[in-house]
């Protein structure tokens with residue numbers, strides 16, 4: 037059976053997890069506990085030398101990167117996966133690809149920064165996040181959210197139109213990261229809130245909440261990280277992300 041190496045603290049892991057579930061694609065959930073440093077184990081190094089999740093292992097074929105895994109799964113299961121997830125139509129598919137290409141350096145980068153600032157900055161640096169840094173990060177995230185609303189969503193129910201696609205799935209998991217770290221992302225954004233509600237309904241409220249349970253209850257995360265033997269190594273990586 038296909039194996040998915042995941043940690044539901046991670047946004048791309050949540051999108052792959054929810055997609056496989058909602059599409060009825062069977063898989064074995066292989067937990068990689070990032071906060072415990074399991075991605076630095078020799079065993080995981082054999083699976084992904086980049087030491088990142090998600091990873092998909094389908095027979096002998098190993099694939100990294102969340103959006104590549106999503107596209108692979110849609111194409112492998114094209115006889116059973118509904119077309120709207122990644123439409124066969126050239127231009128509709130191009131719209132999904134357009135969003136997936138945009139999001140990495142925008143919604144993902146800015147949402148992740150807020151998560152790192154709020155949850156990890158003080159344990160890594162020993163001081164609070166400087167106000168100007170946090171204000172800039174929130175402003176960058178807000179600009180990305182404005183683009184999501186105005187360019188990608190416009191007045192449609194979902195990014196490509198009436199139906200949910202991989203683009204919506206990848207967008208919502210990134211937005212939930214700063215939400216989980218305590219930022220009121222949806223406040224004052226009725227269009228975005230209604231879209232999130234539609235998505236949650238499409239995916240199934242139970243599945244959506246199961247995927248986000250860890251990140252909506254993160255109070256123990258800093259402590260867990262500090263207690264792990266790979267923390268010093270992780271610290272160096274985080275410091276670079278705080279610039």
Ligand SMILES: N[C@@H](CCC(=O)N[C@@H](CS)C(=O)NCC(=O)O)C(=O)O
Nearest residue numbers: 046047048087088089090101102103
């Ligand atoms: N663009 C990649 C990102 C993979 C990635 O950055 N994964 C993070 C979790 S969201 C990770 O494994 N981080 C561990 C580390 O860098 O130490 C994807 O979409 O899969």
